Amino acid sequence: MSALTARHEYTIKEAAALTGLPASTLRYYESIGVIAPVGRGASSGHRVYDEEDLDQIMWVACLAATGMSVRDMPKYVANGQLGPCAAGEQIELLTAQQQRLEVEAKQLVLRQRYVALKIDYWHAVAAGDDGHVELLLGEARTLADEVKPASKR
Amino acid sequence: MSALTARHEYTIKEAAALTGLPASTLRYYESIGVIAPVGRGASSGHRVYDEEDLDQIMWVACLAATGMSVRDMPKYVANGQLGPCAAGEQIELLTAQQQRLEVEAKQLVLRQRYVALKIDYWHAVAAGDDGHVELLLGEARTLADEVKPASKR
DNA sequence: CTAAGAACTTCAAGTGCTCGAAGTCAGGGC
DNA sequence: GCCCTGACTTCGAGCACTTGAAGTTCTTAG
Numbered sequence: 001m002s003a004l005t006a007r008h009e010y011t012i013k014e015a016a017a018l019t020g021l022p023a024s025t026l027r028y029y030e031s032i033g034v035i036a037p038v039g040r041g042a043s044s045g046h047r048v049y050d051e052e053d054l055d056q057i058m059w060v061a062c063l064a065a066t067g068m069s070v071r072d073m074p075k076y077v078a079n080g081q082l083g084p085c086a087a088g089e090q091i092e093l094l095t096a097q098q099q100r101l102e103v104e105a106k107q108l109v110l111r112q113r114y115v116a117l118k119i120d121y122w123h124a125v126a127a128g129d130d131g132h133v134e135l136l137l138g139e140a141r142t143l144a145d146e147v148k149p150a151s152k153r
Numbered sequence: 154m155s156a157l158t159a160r161h162e163y164t165i166k167e168a169a170a171l172t173g174l175p176a177s178t179l180r181y182y183e184s185i186g187v188i189a190p191v192g193r194g195a196s197s198g199h200r201v202y203d204e205e206d207l208d209q210i211m212w213v214a215c216l217a218a219t220g221m222s223v224r225d226m227p228k229y230v231a232n233g234q235l236g237p238c239a240a241g242e243q244i245e246l247l248t249a250q251q252q253r254l255e256v257e258a259k260q261l262v263l264r265q266r267y268v269a270l271k272i273d274y275w276h277a278v279a280a281g282d283d284g285h286v287e288l289l290l291g292e293a294r295t296l297a298d299e300v301k302p303a304s305k306r
Numbered sequence: 307c308t309a310a311g312a313a314c315t316t317c318a319a320g321t322g323c324t325c326g327a328a329g330t331c332a333g334g335g336c
Numbered sequence: 337g338c339c340c341t342g343a344c345t346t347c348g349a350g351c352a353c354t355t356g357a358a359g360t361t362c363t364t365a366g
Contacts, residue, residue, distance in 0.1 A: 020264040
């Protein structure tokens with residue numbers, strides 16, 4: 001298996017893009033021991049992530065998203081190391097993460113609408129279109145009420 | 154009329170409940186000048202919020218939710234009172250924000266695809282479907298390759 | 307009226323990143 | 337070869353809250 005399965009390697013930037021955590025956070029997590037030390041390029045000293053590292057990071061990202069403090073994480077990461085026997089738990093956490101991402105996507109769309117609305121609003125103000133201004137202000141208030149649960153993060 | 158139209162007054166706790174921001178954050182925002190100084194009870198020295206304060210806080214909460222830094226907020230909050238003269242600057246700030254949100258949306262979609270792939274992967278692992286596992290690992294690699302051009306193209 | 311307790315006050319320190327500075331390293335053009 | 341660009345490295349400071357301590361004030365029950 002190992003000979004044919006050329007393990008793909010990732011730079012810190014690719015790992016960041018796939019897991020949704022900034023590179024700085026990946027280094028931070030490694031520095032405080034939340035994730036295991038990542039392999040380094042022989043000559044460069046740069047971090048080299050493999051699939052296993054990414055799985056671990058995804059796991060940590062799930063824990064972080066549920067509000068767990070970084071001091072409590074190492075224990076739970078150890079559980080995640082157990083491999084195939086832990087597949088069920090992995091799926092459970094990843095599914096929860098999927099739902100969070102969906103919520104995040106919805107909130108993002110809402111924010112995009114809100115910003116677009118505000119741009120319209122200022123265009124109307126600049127044009128002196130008072131009727132349109134009033135209309136847009138009303139819509140903005142409606143949207144503002146919906147954007148409440150964006151206080152986390 | 155105005156005497157009877159009791160302009161409702163709120164404690165910091167009520168203001169927090171209505172705006173969705175913790176009381177500590179309201180004090181923090183006031184301390185750094187993001188919101189105007191709030192009136193105080195004559196004898197107690199406790200903060201007393203009125204409707205206008207709440208509108209301003211809601212507005213700031215929206216800015217915070219869209220990712221604006223607290224340093225940029227005072228200008229933006231002040232501009233809200235200035236009317237048409239500041240429309241150009243408002244539009245400029247909001248358009249920049251719109252572009253940030255667009256980037257964020259693309260990254261979010263990428264993460265969603267990755268998580269979905271990982272769920273498939275663990276299902277295949279649980280089922281002992283090694284061929285499928287290999288296939289999905291390959292797809293993860295392909296997904297990672299898409300990240301690279303996204304940063305510079 | 308007084309005493310207990312909840313809720314407010316300020317100030318300081320902690321948290322979880324996040325950014326900037328200064329230096330190292332890989333790849334490409336001359 | 338040699339330099340340039342750009343991505344990586346560590347480290348320490350900064351940011352946006354957040355929490356804790358210590359004290360004051362409002363409220364309520366006896």
